[in-house]
Amino acid sequence: MDWQSILSLSVQQAFGPTAVIYCLAAIGLNVHFGYTGLLNFGQAGFMAVAGYSVASIVSTWNMSFWLGILVGLLLTVVLALILGVPTLRLRADYLAIVTIAAAEIIRQTVGSVTLVDYFGGQDGLTGFIDSFRNLNPYSGSVGIPGVTAWSSYDFWVMTVGWVMVALSCVVVWLLMRSPWGRVLKSIREDEDAVRSLGKNVYSYKMQSLVIGGLFGALAGFATALRSAAIGPSFFATDITFFAYTVLLIGGAARVLGPVVGSVIFWFLLSFLGLFFDQATRGSDPLIPDWIMSPTEASLIRFIFLGLGLMLLMIFRPQGIFGDRRELALDAR
Amino acid sequence: MHAFPKRVAAFVALVSTAWVMLGGAAVATTSPPAQEGAAECALPQGSDDDTISILGRICDRRDTPQSPVEGVGITVEDSGGAAIGEATSGADGTFEVKLPGTAVENLGKTYVVKVDEDSLPDGTSLDDLERDIAINLDNDVSITFPIGEAPGSDTGTAVQGLQLLIGGIVFSVLLAMAALGLSMIFGTTGLTNFAHGELITFGAIIAYAVDQLPGAIRIGGLNLTVVIALFVAFLVSGAFGWVNDQALWRPLRRRGTGVIAMMIVSIGLSIFLRNLYQFFSGASSHNYSQYSAVQPWEIGPILITPKEVIVTVVGVVVLVAVTLLLQYTRLGKATRAVADNPALASSTGINVERVINLVWIGGAALAGLSGALLGVTQGFDYQIGFKILLLVFAAVVLGGLGTIWGAIVGAFIVGIFIEVSTLLVPPELKFVGALVVLIIVLLIRPQGLLGKAQRVG
Numbered sequence: 080m081d082w083q084s085i086l087s088l089s090v091q092q093a094f095g096p097t098a099v100i101y102c103l104a105a106i107g108l109n110v111h112f113g114y115t116g117l118l119n120f121g122q123a124g125f126m127a128v129a130g131y132s133v134a135s136i137v138s139t140w141n142m143s144f145w146l147g148i149l150v151g152l153l154l155t156v157v158l159a160l161i162l163g164v165p166t167l168r169l170r171a172d173y174l175a176i177v178t179i180a181a182a183e184i185i186r187q188t189v190g191s192v193t194l195v196d197y198f199g200g201q202d203g204l205t206g207f208i209d210s211f212r213n214l215n216p217y218s219g220s221v222g223i224p225g226v227t228a229w230s231s232y233d234f235w236v237m238t239v240g241w242v243m244v245a246l247s248c249v250v251v252w253l254l255m256r257s258p259w260g261r262v263l264k265s266i267r268e269d270e271d272a273v274r275s276l277g278k279n280v281y282s283y284k285m286q287s288l289v290i291g292g293l294f295g296a297l298a299g300f301a302t303a304l305r306s307a308a309i310g311p312s313f314f315a316t317d318i319t320f321f322a323y324t325v326l327l328i329g330g331a332a333r334v335l336g337p338v339v340g341s342v343i344f345w346f347l348l349s350f351l352g353l354f355f356d357q358a359t360r361g362s363d364p365l366i367p368d369w370i371m372s373p374t375e376a377s378l379i380r381f382i383f384l385g386l387g388l389m390l391l392m393i394f395r396p397q398g399i400f401g402d403r404r405e406l407a408l409d410a411r
Numbered sequence: 412m413h414a415f416p417k418r419v420a421a422f423v424a425l426v427s428t429a430w431v432m433l434g435g436a437a438v439a440t441t442s443p444p445a446q447e448g449a450a451e452c453a454l455p456q457g458s459d460d461d462t463i464s465i466l467g468r469i470c471d472r473r474d475t476p477q478s479p480v481e482g483v484g485i486t487v488e489d490s491g492g493a494a495i496g497e498a499t500s501g502a503d504g505t506f507e508v509k510l511p512g513t514a515v516e517n518l519g520k521t522y523v524v525k526v527d528e529d530s531l532p533d534g535t536s537l538d539d540l541e542r543d544i545a546i547n548l549d550n551d552v553s554i555t556f557p558i559g560e561a562p563g564s565d566t567g568t569a570v571q572g573l574q575l576l577i578g579g580i581v582f583s584v585l586l587a588m589a590a591l592g593l594s595m596i597f598g599t600t601g602l603t604n605f606a607h608g609e610l611i612t613f614g615a616i617i618a619y620a621v622d623q624l625p626g627a628i629r630i631g632g633l634n635l636t637v638v639i640a641l642f643v644a645f646l647v648s649g650a651f652g653w654v655n656d657q658a659l660w661r662p663l664r665r666r667g668t669g670v671i672a673m674m675i676v677s678i679g680l681s682i683f684l685r686n687l688y689q690f691f692s693g694a695s696s697h698n699y700s701q702y703s704a705v706q707p708w709e710i711g712p713i714l715i716t717p718k719e720v721i722v723t724v725v726g727v728v729v730l731v732a733v734t735l736l737l738q739y740t741r742l743g744k745a746t747r748a749v750a751d752n753p754a755l756a757s758s759t760g761i762n763v764e765r766v767i768n769l770v771w772i773g774g775a776a777l778a779g780l781s782g783a784l785l786g787v788t789q790g791f792d793y794q795i796g797f798k799i800l801l802l803v804f805a806a807v808v809l810g811g812l813g814t815i816w817g818a819i820v821g822a823f824i825v826g827i828f829i830e831v832s833t834l835l836v837p838p839e840l841k842f843v844g845a846l847v848v849l850i851i852v853l854l855i856r857p858q859g860l861l862g863k864a865q866r867v868g
Contacts, residue, residue: 385683
């Protein structure tokens with residue numbers, strides 16, 4: 080058992096590009112779910128729209144990377160409007176089902192053979208990151224000596240990513256302490272009361288859906304940049320569920336909840352993965368082969384994840400930083 | 412009118428799957444989620460050493476079950492265009508081309524896999540005859556070769572529509588059972604259960620476990636192994652529903668946990684169970700010992716397999732029985748009363764907790780049976796329930812969340828729409844079509860087809 084490498088790799092994951100992605104996605108969900116009480120289960124769809132916009136604008140249509148970012152943001156707003164119009168007047172669970180369905184529609188459409196010329200089918204798209212990579216100021220591997228290190232490109236993605244996270248947190252903090260943010264929170268607490276005060280609840284919910292979706296778009300860009308490739312499997316339904324777990328670990332309706340949640344989530348997930356991997360490998364594994372093989376061991380972390388999400392929601396729905404009174408959510 | 416069938420054939424037709432499998436240290440950790448369609452044409456196993464090869468299997472997906480295609484020539488070239496090796500698919504459709512060097516040495520290289528068009532069966536041709544494969548250590552790489560226009564499939568649109576309609580009805584019956592369970596649970600408890608897909612998978616796994624017991628179960632000379640397995644799956648799933656309710660949901664209701672919190676708990680349960688299933692049953696898909704390959708009956712121009720008939724008959728009988736129970740028995744009336752208004756039902760002396768518990772048993776038993784029957788028709792893997800969960804949701808929402816008749820009506824609309832729509836849209840997008848319809852219906856009639864209109868905002 081090589082504890083040092085397990086810890087080192089776990090720290091690498093905890094602050095790595097993947098943690099950035101989930102952090103941004105969870106910030107979006109925080110606006111939706113934490114502050115407004117909207118159950119968006121289709122954050123993966125927002126991410127897919129943004130990620131595929133960049134990838135296809137550059138690789139398929141040979142246009143500028145920055146135009147791709149712009150188109151991605153615009154399309155995300157359009158998606159939020161399309162989803163919001165039919166569902167925001169309905170009960171919370173309708174939005175959940177429609178958003179999860181929309182995310183799957185987007186994923187299956189971009190992965191289809193019919194549109195393979197534009198989106199690359201199941202194989203996805205590659206070769207769209209040149210203008211981003213050329214800005215990379217780092218070379219060699221960068222990291223904390225003696226603890227862990229990242230490749231120069233990963234570290235460049237992380238730098239940009241964590242700066243985006245910091246900016247997003249400032250934006251969320253400013254928004255939520257404004258009168259506008261207080262209306263959102265009161266919609267979460269009692270929609271009818273807000274309506275009786277003459278506020279247009281529908282419009283506020285729509286604005287929240289758009290803004291949270293834009294944070295999801297940032298996560299989508301980060302997904303495309305992290306792997307320098309994009310494919311339909313990057314945006315599976317489980318991505319949204321993991322982002323919810325991230326949000327709930329840190330604490331919903333807290334500005335820094337998603338950041339803390341993401342770091343902890345990825346540390347634990349990698350730690351469990353690496354631990355069980357090492358425990359089942361080698362000639363004399365710690366856990367004998369008849370109990371579990373290395374392939375089976377890779378599933379243990381997800382079993383723990385599911386169990387963890389259940390226990391978290393039952394016993395500590397406010398997560399680490401949250402306020403329990405703020406999460407007394409119920410269907411309306 | 413003959414344009415449509417040709418276009419359909421273009422996508423359903425022959426699809427061969429070539430996988431790059433890596434030996435030694437490079438074992439895939441998680442299988443890619445997009446394996447739909449590979450159900451009856453499983454891949455060959457990779458060797459467990461440090462060598463690397465391109466493995467694959469050529470299957471004709473026009474047949475149900477998919478049949479292997481023998482004698483198709485495959486050539487592998489490196490990125491420079493030099494030939495690395497060639498192979499011909501054997502009687503089981505598999506082929507293997509060894510790559511030079513170890514797995515690690517090949518990391519990051521790209522190979523081109525070409526299919527020899529002349530060696531394909533008559534009347535078929537591929538859209539793409541070559542695809543690039545990039546080697547990586549994380550995943551097996553799966554490549555599909557969709558086929559081009561298949562000449563000779565000039566059956567009329569009407570016949571094809573009828574054939575698809577039958578397929579749609581078979582699927583609808585299964586969907587209706589699962590949807591009824593979900594809708595009953597929602598109606599009585601308000602819980603949108605995201606772990607319902609795992610109840611479906613549970614049934615399929617239990618039936619498989621019984622099926623795999625040594626020996627066959629014979630009654631009066633008839634081999635009834637799978638029939639008994641279905642019955643056991645129905646009962647054990649019901650018990651599983653009871654456990655679900657007693658161990659998790661009932662304590663949560665007692666604590667006064669909100670509906671949204673319970674919804675998120677059900678997501679956790681879904682992730683937990685799905686990975687547990689994969690832990691025990693593996694990522695590959697399984698078939699039952701009986702009914703996996705049978706000759707279809709020809710009724711006029713329509714083809715129907717005996718297993719489809721059996722599945723439909725069993726499904727319809729169960730559905731009718733359940734709806735009659737709900738409509739006429741005291742318990743059924745009590746269930747509907749609880750679904751309508753739990754507080755009022757309670758005040759008239761109905762034991763609400765007992766009704767909810769029974770609904771969980773019934774709902775899980777229905778879901779499990781539908782999963783087991785689904786396994787009979789197309790085989791199953793650990794995420795079969797999760798894959799159709801959205802369609803179950805679509806059916807329930809379309810009919811009206813919480814209404815019993817709505818779930819059945821919705822399931823038939825969704826199930827038939829999915830199959831028949833393939834006349835117009837590529838089959839790979841048929842689920843997309845159903846989900847788009849769901850969103851459109853919500854725009855026009857938010858409460859669903861049979862739901863009660865209520866002001867919600």
